[in-house]
Amino acid sequence: MQSIISKLPNVQTSIFTVMSRLARKHEAINLSQGFPNFDCDERLKSLVFDYMKKGYNQYAPMAGIFELRNQLAMINESLYGRSFDPEEEITITAGATQAIYTAISAFVQAGDEVILIEPAYDSYKPSIEVNGGIVIPYGLTLPSFKVDWDAFAQLITDKTRMIVINTPHNPTASVFDEEDMKALERITKGTNIVVLCDEVYAFLVYDGQKHQSVLNFPDLYARSLATYSFGKTFHNTGWKMGYCMGPAHLMREFRKVHEFNVFSVNTPVQYAISDYIKDRETLFGLSAFFQQKRDLFGQLMEGSKFRLLPAHGTYFQLADYSAISEENDVDFAKRMTKEFGVAAIPISVFYSNLKDEKLLRFCFAKTDELLQQAAAKLIQI
Numbered sequence: 001m002q003s004i005i006s007k008l009p010n011v012q013t014s015i016f017t018v019m020s021r022l023a024r025k026h027e028a029i030n031l032s033q034g035f036p037n038f039d040c041d042e043r044l045k046s047l048v049f050d051y052m053k054k055g056y057n058q059y060a061p062m063a064g065i066f067e068l069r070n071q072l073a074m075i076n077e078s079l080y081g082r083s084f085d086p087e088e089e090i091t092i093t094a095g096a097t098q099a100i101y102t103a104i105s106a107f108v109q110a111g112d113e114v115i116l117i118e119p120a121y122d123s124y125k126p127s128i129e130v131n132g133g134i135v136i137p138y139g140l141t142l143p144s145f146k147v148d149w150d151a152f153a154q155l156i157t158d159k160t161r162m163i164v165i166n167t168p169h170n171p172t173a174s175v176f177d178e179e180d181m182k183a184l185e186r187i188t189k190g191t192n193i194v195v196l197c198d199e200v201y202a203f204l205v206y207d208g209q210k211h212q213s214v215l216n217f218p219d220l221y222a223r224s225l226a227t228y229s230f231g232k233t234f235h236n237t238g239w240k241m242g243y244c245m246g247p248a249h250l251m252r253e254f255r256k257v258h259e260f261n262v263f264s265v266n267t268p269v270q271y272a273i274s275d276y277i278k279d280r281e282t283l284f285g286l287s288a289f290f291q292q293k294r295d296l297f298g299q300l301m302e303g304s305k306f307r308l309l310p311a312h313g314t315y316f317q318l319a320d321y322s323a324i325s326e327e328n329d330v331d332f333a334k335r336m337t338k339e340f341g342v343a344a345i346p347i348s349v350f351y352s353n354l355k356d357e358k359l360l361r362f363c364f365a366k367t368d369e370l371l372q373q374a375a376a377k378l379i380q381i
């Protein structure tokens with residue numbers, strides 16, 4: 001038997017795979033995984049096909065095609081009133097996952113500490129550990145999931161290489177406000193810490209609130225990389241397209257890893273997206289579209305024994321089931337799938353210490369019909 005020393009001995013089958021498998025087995029409605037059950041725009045698909053037919057089928061430049069980077073620079077300039085250099089500050093990636101991995105790999109060395117806000121999206125921790133980094137978790141607490149920045153600052157040591165934040169936040173659906181960003185700017189000032197800000201749900205912020213991006217805070221941006229996902233934005237998570245933004249001195253290091261980890265990403269899709277986003281409504285119309293779904297799900301769940309928590313951003317809705325059961329969240333999520341026919345994600349899996357707060361995460365990026373069918377089952381519980 002070949003002897004292998006695993007670099008990630010603690011990584012097991014993810015809860016997303018487990019719940020989706022269980023949903024298929026029991027023919028349950030799957031509100032667990034974070035992707036839409038509806039298709040992306042026909043116009044975008046046609047654009048990709050047109051570029052394929054026109055012969056745009058070979059390697060793109062390493063950093064991405066200039067046209068797309070330039071569109072992104074213009075969009076962010078209009079949002080934040082500052083210019084971003086498409087040549088130096090933007091790289092097109094194979095989804096946010098690759099951007100996150102590449103950013104961590106470019107800066108985290110063996111023994112470096114990385115502070116993670118938990119509950120945390122599942123790709124951060126293994127990406128840190130495979131690079132020899134040490135995860136220092138900071139736990140958000142109910143009911144607001146706000147960061148206490150003084151307590152957070154206590155976690156910073158001379159070994160802290162990176163802080164990973166995610167706003168709008170998966171899975172809590174909370175968002176950072178201006179004060180949060182200023183506090184982060186303040187506590188990292190004068191350090192060598194790189195901030196990785198995962199902003200994949202940047203265009204999914206509700207109730208008239210403004211997304212607070214690191215791009216909007218010049219001193220913070222000077223030490224940050226921000227990651228984005230076209231898959232989340234354009235309902236095509238299977239295309240695995242995204243991008244990373246950051247100041248030139250960080251982007252140079254990012255690209256050294258990017259070049260050898262993927263080199264470049266899908267050429268016809270880059271051309272298609274660069275045309276598609278010339279209509280800015282494709283981006284700015286998203287909040288209204290998903291807010292309607294959040295509100296519909298909320299209305300449909302009225303009268304159920306689940307207590308829905310505020311959802312300020314992302315396409316996730318947390319629900320407290322403590323009025324229904326005392327089971328731990330993993331057991332309850334599994335039983336709900338088997339007996340009641342709806343799959344959701346238990347929140348404990350997003351904590352290093354598997355803290356059980358009796359919360360489930362439902363994804364509402366689904367057709368209204370599917371949300372109606374799911375809610376009809378959930379209110380029976």
Ligand SMILES: Cc1ncc(COP(=O)(O)O)c(C=O)c1O
Nearest residue numbers: 034095096097121170200229242
């Ligand atoms: C917070 C967060 N970051 C990153 C990703 C991954 O994005 P992508 O599909 O573009 O790799 C996800 C996907 O669920 C996510 O929720």
